[in-house]
Amino acid sequence: MDNQKSGYIPLYRSILKQPWAKDVYLRTLWENLLLGAARKPFTASFKGHEWHLQPGQLVVTAADLGLQLCDRKGNPASRDQVERMLQVFVREEMISIDGEKQKGRVITITNYAEYAQKMDNLPAHGAAHDGAHGAAHDEASNGAGLKVVAAHDGAHGAAQATAQHEQEGNNKNKNIKRSTFRNSVESRNDATEKFLSRHPEAADGIYTPSGKSWGTADDLKAARWIYSQLLTVNASLSEPKWAEWANTIRLMRVQDHRTHYEICDLLKWASKDDFWGENIMSPSGLRKQWDRLTSKRSRKTSGAKHSASELNFDNTDWAEGLLP
Known part of the structure; x- marks a missing residue:
């Protein structure tokens, strides 16, 4: 019941088959995006501005997302690390990003309707998730009603409904996305591998x-x-x-x-x-x-010889220390 107070979202088991699923940071970031996305049209207050969000959207900065991704010593992920992770999801066509990095950007989760459709059938999700999302943006809950399983169904009915929901979600996810998503991922991975084999000197992620x-x-x-x-x-x-x-x-x-x-x-x-x-x-x-x-x-x-003393590029370390 304590978990229901904060709400929850469906998470398909098929995620384990994705090429990035073994990366614990990517997995956690994806879950955080799903948990933070608005379930209904919502006005968020962020960085002194009001953002009118639609279902499946959240407003955030990479630095804020990094604070939620810490190693065992409590060190958060850097902004650049988060940016690289977000680009993985952009390339996989899982999200799109709009806005300025410093002031806040709106992240839109692709096909979020698939999640929202299932969430409407989950017990205790309606008010709980909206309330948690509103608090995260210093906004009040939109007051959606609390949904519960009918009393006469009992615990067995709730468990059966949850199991049925998960199975339906898995089947639908497989039928809709399996071929297109897998083919697109494989083709992109193949293209990237071929590119890197031809140009091993390419900088990591650049x-x-x-x-x-x-x-x-x-x-x-x-x-x-x-x-x-x-x-x-x-x-x-x-x-x-x-x-x-x-x-x-x-x-x-x-x-x-x-x-x-x-x-x-x-x-x-x-x-x-x-x-x-x-x-x-x-x-x-x-x-x-x-x-x-x-x-x-x-x-x-006027033809005078230009002095090169201002810059020192005598070796491959010529740009070290110019940026933090």
């Missing part, structure tokens, strides 16, 4: 599922350094898609024959220019305007 965009560890270091430099120009600049930034830097190296030093050095100069400082906000912008930037820089220096 690539799109198709392998269209990717970068090396040093490309990622350059991307992070560029981001830190641009923050001095625009402190509200949103965190980029690292795979895209690293990919552009890789292309600048491979196709345009630029070095990491040359890329970061020109970006540093552009960020201090009265005009270009506000117009170059990404590696792609730098690449597109490279010739114009180089020409203007040459005219300003």
Whole structure:
């Protein structure tokens, strides 16, 4: 009965067959998303704003989710770790994410109606879950009525109803999702494995599922350094898609024959220019305007030899310590 006071959700056994199921962090994160999602249309107060949520949605930040994922020593998962885990669910088409990382983002659980449909048949779920969700967002319960098994059915009836619900859920989940989900997961996994076999130098997690965009560890270091430099120009600049930034830097190296030093050095100069400082906000912008930037820089220096003392890229550790 104590558990019923807080409400509960159905969890299909077929989850154990998913390729990510053995990762205890991913499993726990998925359960937390299900438990935190609104069951009915709901207005949440979060980060000083009101968010109008629909069934299957919750508003949260990666940092907040990380506080719910601790190791045995109580150390929470970092924001970057949570972001990588969320992207697993995005690639598996289990969730979609909208909004800004710092102010709060709305996570929508795909096919949440399948869960909600079953939850409506669970005893004691209605008011309990809505109340718990409202408290989590500093909002009152929406006052949904408490649902219980009829008294004349007794404990046996409740157990039978629960067992029937679980079996129906498992069967429906298998019939609807087995072929499409498994095939899509297998095809994505195969594509990723083939991509990594061709490009073992790709940085861990810094690539799109198709392998269209990717970068090396040093490309990622350059991307992070560029981001830190641009923050001095625009402190509200949103965190980029690292795979895209690293990919552009890789292309600048491979196709345009630029070095990491040359890329970061020109970006540093552009960020201090009265005009270009506000117009170059990404590696792609730098690449597109490279010739114009180089020409203007040459005219300003009047042919004087540019000093490289400001940056030190003599070894592969050239970007260490630039970001925490």
